[in-house]
Every structure is written in C-alpha cells, then in structure tokens.
Amino acid sequence: xxxxxxxxxxxxxxxxxxxxxxxxxxxxxxxxxxxxxxxxxxxxxxxxxxxxxxxxxxxxxxxxxxxxxxxxxxxxxxxxxxxxxxxxxxxxxxxxxxxxxxxxxxxxxxxxxxxxxxxxxxxxxxxxxxxxxxxxxxxxxxxxxxxxxxxxxxxxxxxxxxxxxxxxxxxxxxxxxxxxxxxxxxxxxxxxxxxxxxxxxxxxxxxxxxxxxxxxxxxxxxxxxxxxxxxxxxxxxxxxx
Amino acid sequence: xxxxxxxxxxxxxxxxxxxxxxxxxxxxxxxxxxxxxxxxxxxxxxxxxxxxxxxxxxxxxxxxxxxxxxxxxxxxxxxxxxxxxxxxxxxxxxxxxxxxxxxxxxxxxxxxxxxxxxxxxxxxxxxxxxxxxxxxxxxxxxxxxxxxxxxxxxxxxxxxxxxxxxxxxxxxxxxxxxxxxxxxxxxxxxxxxxxxxxxxxxxxxxxxxxxxxxxxxxxxxxxxxxxxxxxxxxxxxxxxxxxxxxxxxxxxxxxxxxxxxxxxxxxxxxxxxxxxxxxxxxxxxxxxxxxxxxxxxxxxxxxxxx
Numbered sequence: 001x002x003x004x005x006x007x008x009x010x011x012x013x014x015x016x017x018x019x020x021x022x023x024x025x026x027x028x029x030x031x032x033x034x035x036x037x038x039x040x041x042x043x044x045x046x047x048x049x050x051x052x053x054x055x056x057x058x059x060x061x062x063x064x065x066x067x068x069x070x071x072x073x074x075x076x077x078x079x080x081x082x083x084x085x086x087x088x089x090x091x092x093x094x095x096x097x098x099x100x101x102x103x104x105x106x107x108x109x110x111x112x113x114x115x116x117x118x119x120x121x122x123x124x125x126x127x128x129x130x131x132x133x134x135x136x137x138x139x140x141x142x143x144x145x146x147x148x149x150x151x152x153x154x155x156x157x158x159x160x161x162x163x164x165x166x167x168x169x170x171x172x173x174x175x176x177x178x179x180x181x182x183x184x185x186x187x188x189x190x191x192x193x194x195x196x197x198x199x200x201x202x203x204x205x206x207x208x209x210x211x212x213x214x215x216x217x218x219x220x221x222x223x224x225x226x227x228x229x230x231x232x233x234x235x236x237x238x239x240x241x
Numbered sequence: 242x243x244x245x246x247x248x249x250x251x252x253x254x255x256x257x258x259x260x261x262x263x264x265x266x267x268x269x270x271x272x273x274x275x276x277x278x279x280x281x282x283x284x285x286x287x288x289x290x291x292x293x294x295x296x297x298x299x300x301x302x303x304x305x306x307x308x309x310x311x312x313x314x315x316x317x318x319x320x321x322x323x324x325x326x327x328x329x330x331x332x333x334x335x336x337x338x339x340x341x342x343x344x345x346x347x348x349x350x351x352x353x354x355x356x357x358x359x360x361x362x363x364x365x366x367x368x369x370x371x372x373x374x375x376x377x378x379x380x381x382x383x384x385x386x387x388x389x390x391x392x393x394x395x396x397x398x399x400x401x402x403x404x405x406x407x408x409x410x411x412x413x414x415x416x417x418x419x420x421x422x423x424x425x426x427x428x429x430x431x432x433x434x435x436x437x438x439x440x441x442x443x444x445x446x447x448x449x450x451x452x453x454x455x456x457x458x459x460x461x462x463x464x465x466x467x468x469x470x471x472x473x474x475x476x477x478x479x480x481x482x483x484x485x486x487x488x489x490x491x492x493x494x495x496x497x498x499x500x501x502x503x504x505x506x507x508x509x510x511x512x513x514x515x516x517x518x519x520x521x522x523x524x525x526x527x528x529x530x531x532x533x534x535x536x537x538x539x540x541x542x543x544x545x546x547x
Binding site for chain 2: 063
C-alpha cells in the first residue's frame with residue numbers, strides 16, 4: 001500500500017502544488033468575504049478532500065494508466081488503499097494551508113495596522129480558536145463524506161462514466177434530502193431527537209464539549225472513509241479494466 | 242487450420258504457461274488459448290488487428306477475470322497477480338503496452354521516481370543510461386514525446402528493474418529502423434541472461450524474424466499455429482506457381498493431401514512448401530522463395546487448402 005500511496009503522491013505532486021497556491025488564494029478570499037478567518041481552514045479542508053478524490057481519479061484513465069498500474073508490483077487492494085491515504089493526506093494538507101492562510105491574514109492585518117471592520121474581524125483572539133477548530137473538524141467530516149461517496153463510484157465506473165453520473169448522485173444524496181426535510185416542516189421540531197441535538201450544540205460551547213465534538217467528527221470521518229474503502233475494495237476487486 | 246498447431250515441447254519450466262484461456266465479450270471471444278514461453282526463449286505473438294493478442298496478454302497479466310482455463314506467469318497464477326498474494330511476483334515482469342501508459346503530465350525524471358517507488362529492484366543508473374542512450378531528456382514530459390520516444394521510455398523502464406520476463410505488446414511500433422535495431426540488441430542481451438524470456442506481440446514481423454525463437458499466431462481468439470521460427474523462415478518456402486503447376490504438385494504427392502496450402506493472386510498462385518530445398522530438387526523449374534512470417538501468416542489465415 002505504501003508504494004501505491006507514494007506513486008499517487010508523485011503523480012499528484014504538480015497538481016497538488018497548484019492546489020496549494022489556489023487554496024491559499026481561495027482561503028484569503030473567503031476570509032475577506034466573510035470578514036473572519038474562522039472558516040478559512042474549514043473551507044480548504046473540505047475543498048481539498050473533494051478535489052483530491054476527484055483530481056486523483058482524473059489521472060486514472062489517461063493513457064490507460066489505470067490498466068498499466070496493475071502491471072506494476074501492486075495489488076488492487078494496494079491501489080485502493082493508496083488512493084484513500086492520498087485523499088486523506090491532501091485533505092489534511094488543505095487544513096494546514098487554511099491554518100497558514102488564516103495566520104497570515106491575522107498577522108498581516110495586525111502588522112499593517114488595518115483598522116475598521118476588517119481589522120476587527122481579523123484581529124487575533126484566543127476565543128476564535130475553538131470555533132475555528134470545530135468548524136474545521138466539521139468540514140473535515142463533510143469533505144470525508146463526499147470523498148467517501150465519490151471514490152467508490154470512480155473505482156467501480158472509471159473516471160469518465162463516474163463523472164457523468166456524479167452530479168445526479170450528489171443531488172440525490174446531499175440536496176434532495178435537505179430540500180425534502182426543509183419543506184416537510186420536520187426541522188421545525190418534528191424530528192425526534194432535535195432537542196438532543198440542541199443540547200449537543202450548546203455543549204460545544206464548553207471546552208470538553210468542543211473536544212468531544214471534534215473527536216466525534218474525526219471518528220465519523222474515519223468511519224465514513226473506512227466503510228467507503230471497504231466498498232471500493234469490493235467493487236474494484238472484480239472490475240474489468 | 243488446427244492441424245497446423247504444434248506446440249513446441251520444452252524441457253524447462255515455462256515462465257509463461259497458459260492452457261485453455263477463455264474469455265467472452267460481446268462480439269469476441271478468446272477460445273481455449275494455449276501458450277508457453279520457456280526460459281531463454283523469445284516468443285513472437287502475431288495476428289491481425291483484433292485477433293486477441295492484447296486480450297491474451299492482459300489475461301496473462303491477470304488484468305481481468307477469465308471465463309475458463311488457467312494461466313501461470315513465473316509460477317504464479319495470473320488471477321493472483323493483481324492480488325496481494327501475487328503482486329510481488331510482478332517485480333520480475335517488465336511490461337510494455339502499445340502506447341506509453343503513464344499520465345502525460347509526468348516528466349521523464351518523475352517516471353523514474355514512480356518506478357523507483359514501485360520496484361524494490363529498480364536500477365536508477367541503468368534507467369539513466371538507457372534514457373540517455375535513447376535520447377530522452379529527463380525534463381521532457383510524457384505528453385511531449387513522440388510515439389516512438391514514448392515507446393523508448395516504456396522500454397527503458399521495463400529494462401531497468403531486473404525483470405526476468407518481458408511482456409511486450411507492440412513495443413517496437415512507432416520506432417524508426419535504427420531505434421528498432423538498438424532495441425532488438427537490448428532485447429537479445431536481455432534474453433541471453435540465464436532465466437530470462439520475452440513474449441513479444443508485433444505486427445513488424447521482420448523484427449520477429451531477427452529475434453524470435455518461436456512464432457505463435459492467433460486469429461479470432463484461437464491459436465492457429467505455434468512453430469519454431471526456423472521452421473518457417475529456414476525450412477519452408479513459397480512457390481510461385483501457375484494453375485497447371487499446382488495440379489502437378491498436388492499429383493506428385495510431395496505435399497501430403499489436405500496440407501497443400503495456397504493463395505491465389507491475379508498473376509498466379511503462391512504455394513506453401515514445407516521443405517523448400519526438397520521442393521526445389523523436385524520442381525527445379527518452379528521458383529521457390531524463402532518463406533517470411535508475413536507470407537506464412539497470409540497463407541494460413543487467407544489461403545485455401547486442398
């Protein structure tokens with residue numbers, strides 16, 4: 001698996017570098033647009049998970065690489081696990097870039113002595129760290145779930161076919177349920193357990209609750225990726241390339 | 242046609258051994274393909290486009306599940322080559338497909354890095370030597386290579402990880418004659434090493450005449466002949482006859498009944514002669530040429546029998 005992972009990272013290296021630069025820019029734009037650095041690491045974490053899962057798959061069918069790769073001393077299992085490891089690596093690199101961008105923004109605002117609303121929004125405050133951490137972990141969960149949905153599709157259908165049906169799958173899985181729930185009035189108190197959810201959100205405001213929330217997001221993300229990897233292994237094992 | 246199949250008996254354990262390989266697709270099937278490649282052999286694998294050469298090679302490499310038969314490569318069942326149980330065996334197999342099969346944005350130096358990560362036995366110095374000898378600039382991308390240069394890169398990779406077995410699918414396609422000479426020399430050196438062998442599919446049969454020990458031909462998913470190259474090019478001949486000559490030859494009994502293969506042209510008939518020297522003695526007035534692999538394949542695939 002390590003070999004497959006290193007090969008993936010070598011192939012993705014140039015695109016990864018571009019993504020880093022692009023991510024830095026996007027992150028700064030988001031920070032300025034939202035008038036807070038809070039969401040900068042979170043956005044990039046989510047974005048990098050998604051872009052890695054789709055971007056890595058994009059190379060598979062170039063020059064029959066997907067087929068040729070299996071003539072190297074790799075098993076199909078290595079290929080699948082190497083892909084997931086590369087996705088996680090890229091997602092976490094997104095987090096790192098987002099944190100760096102947020103720090104740069106805060107230091108720059110402070111150093112340049114920018115006042116007004118922007119200066120206030122980007123002023124360093126320890127109170128900012130906890131929500132920044134939780135939103136990052138929550139977006140890590142969202143990015144992981146999206147990567148967990150799309151990656152098995154790429155392994156089963158190949159890049160071309162998967163790309164054709166992905167928009168439909170995304171809409172069915174992520175948009176339709178929200179629309180149905182929103183229009184059903186269930187979100188206004190009709191869903192059992194909503195009270196529990198409210199308590200959980202309140203608990204996030206305590207340090208222990210925050211830590212537990214972050215741990216829960218990380219555990220759910222790991223579970224989603226683990227289940228997805230198991231499905232991908234099953235699907236890719238017998239796929240005709 | 243099946244009467245022409247006569248698999249060569251080998252005394253060593255084959256590096257490739259396939260029996261009854263069967264795979265069904267819509268509109269095409271591999272039907273019971275038998276193929277062996279023994280140590281020290283270069284086996285030329287020929288056939289028309291779509292005959293099943295690449296499918297056979299992919300089946301041997303375990304790139305898809307087969308519907309019947311069995312295959313072993315370097316002693317490992319082909320079905321295990323893409324599984325954890327057999328993946329390590331591919332350390333000893335060098336594969337080249339008919340196009341450069343690497344993501345096109347990679348630089349040649351990156352290709353070296355990928356192979357270094359993939360193979361424990363990667364020989365970076367040899368790769369550098371070969372790429373330099375083939376005129377490949379390490380800073381060039383795969384996308385920027387011509388087809389011929391791409392094939393050189395693929396061959397340099399296959400020859401740089403101490404493989405015992407090379408499986409080449411149209412590997413010399415797109416190479417100029419000078420480059421093909423260089424590559425054939427490399428392949429000769431490779432196969433001269435103990436324990437090495439090559440399976441090489443090609444439409445350039447002149448290359449196979451220079452390097453192959455055995456020629457296996459596939460047509461419509463079935464093996465139609467499997468003969469030592471010497472038998473085709475050194476013993477057989479192609480007689481350039483008129484219609485009347487054909488009758489006379491048939492009546493002479495020099496070619497057994499049912500084995501007289503011919504191909505009609507506007508200007509006469511080409512006749513497959515199993516022993517061109519004996520034929521020349523018996524029919525000195527009929528010109529008989531040396532048989533080429535192309536001629537033999539045409540006579541077998543397109544010719545008539547009587």
